Amino acid sequence: MSYLDKAKALEEYMVTMRRHFHQHPEKSMEERETTAFIMARLNEMGIPHRKLNPSGVVAEIPGGRPGKTVALRADMDALTIQEETGLPFASKAEGLMHACGHDLHMAGLLGAARLLWQERQSLGGNVRLIFQPGEEVGKGAKAVIEQGGMEGVDMVFGMHNMPSLPAGTVAGSKGPVFSAADYFKITIQGKAGHGATPEDAIDATVAASALVMNLQPLVSREISSLESLVITVGQLHSGTRFNIISGEAVLEGTVRSFDPAIHDMVPGAMERVVEGIARAYRVEAKLEYDKVAKACVNEEGFTDLCLRSAGKVAQVAPEGRQMIAEDFSEYMQLCPGAFFLYGSGCEYPLHSDHFAGDEQALITACAMYAQVAADALSQI
Template sequence: MDFRAMAEAVQPEVVAFRRDLHEHPEASFQEFRTTEQIAKEMDKLGIPYRRFEPTGLIAEIKGGKPGKTIALRADIDALSITEKTGLPFASKNDGFMHACGHDTHAAMLVGAAKVLMQVKDQLCGTVKLLFQPAEEIGRGAKAVIQQHGLDGVDFIFGIHIGSQMDVGSVAMMAGASAAAADRFTIKVTGKASHGARPEAGIDATVAAAALVMNLQPIVSREVAAATQLVVTVGSLHSGSRFNIVSGEAVLEGTIRSYDVDLHHQLPGIVERVAKNTAAAYRCEAEVEYDMLTEVLVNDPDAIDLVRKAAGKVVSDPAQVLQAQPGMGGEDFSEYTVLAKAAFARLGAGGEYPNHSDYVVFDEDSFPTGVALHCQVAWDFLNGENN
């Protein structure tokens, strides 16, 4: 089955659909128009689907013969970034942009649906097309799971487009390949006083400053040196006026980790450090800790299948690459806890990285992504040699 040629044939439709989505980016759990556009495509193809609440949908292609079930996943939300690319199809929604390429993910999966419908009767099993909302806030996959989107799925596969990679290249790795991503907020409470009489107050700013420093030894002194762990305090707000001792400070930050056991210990560690540090300065600390995503762990057998599938659809075997782990989070990780899973990156060239307000993804990468979705589904359901 020449899925590459079939993907090339639907490329104009994929590009047109992607550009429409790019012009109309929507925030997490606000992807109402995006969901509707996808639903219209499914209606045209005669593919039944079910909507999630509040956004996103899952469609189902039943093959001509019974068999296993594979889910192909694409996320659909945008980022709160003002686009500066100058593209003729740049965002029309002020303050929002598909800077992470989720518009391309949705378009490539729609393209895969068009191709798979051409071979539907030859499929031995079921292909579920999962258009997931709210990846950017780390809550979409959980919502899909809660709404039974992963029920009955034997294997789930996903693609993430990546700028600054060779166009059409495919990278993957077995095991942990994306970090668990957490968010924390720490409120430090002291007692305000005049800046000329600090002894009359309890300075929340001093406690907060100490806390920023005391969080770092979690990385350098509390875990093994080889452990991949990042603690970042991205925001600290304290006080209201230059001559007042602050009575309250708020810190916000993120922690990225690769060790599954450590990930689940981190909320307790942060709370201990926060409360004890605050107490040392006569303050109190409240901690809100949100475990946004789990560690993304690719099944070795699944990755082997994807690697072989990629070799069949790339234009040059050298374009199938070994990925390197990064500290970015990806809520596809939630699926990897429940089912055999594999996640790959698709190269799309460009000068600027994902999440940049200048990022541009080369549309010539799309046929590889469309074909890879189809080849992975075919190989899993029908066997690699068919």
């Protein structure tokens, strides 16, 4: 029986797991109940594992023959979004939702764990299972690494669901697949005043607006049109009342790119724009800039192996690069790896309060995790 057929036989189990996770989402780096639930399921299977601090689980399936170790990773955290799906198994946690489909990821890896545990005597090496906290805040992969979760791993594989792809498909390519991501915050100090006498004030709102508009030419005029760069101001908070000129404004946003040289150029260029706007609008401005995640770059040989595995369990779809970021890239700094997408067929995008992935995607996730692990260990 193929891994796809074996995954289909576990559909009811995985749906039950997914619905439990979906009803009980937890914040990044606070996934304690999720951790306990996963550990209980691993105990039922008999799979050796250990808890990470403050949350997360690393488990090990020893093969029947000696060999190397391939790691499979699924992320655990939810988003601070109020769910509006109307599902009978909707989130029970106020203001929290698995809007990125990490419930699908965990349930798919638990299914693969069952398959691989049953098949362990045929494996020529070991399978490391990583249930990772804090992906949404870019801290979880580093926590796993710091606590020895990647020690002894020779190859690492991860996946993310993609609602724009139908269930039953897997997509991936060589080279950069997910972008690097940074966070920035700009604080502007002006001088508050009456809305009727702007000459007596220094308007932080006007300066903030100018900053939003003047950051965009960094994309359109300072890098090649053949390259990719995104600078998004996601939040702008300024003012306290309709007839008061704001004395302070705060902007927060993200930077995305694939090319390390471009990514390294951005902080200095942003600082130049911030200083220029501050002088032009008579305000004080401070830029805080943090690098969150490196680009995910699929290693060529392991990508070829994964594409062959995908062809055994799913329809392989062409898929270009994504400006979404993933801290899975931290693992890829330590050993060869690949990160793929699988279809979750939903009209709403990731991070939507209406996102609800097709549960048929669980079969693909389970089968792909198990297939790529078995194929990797049989070819090293």
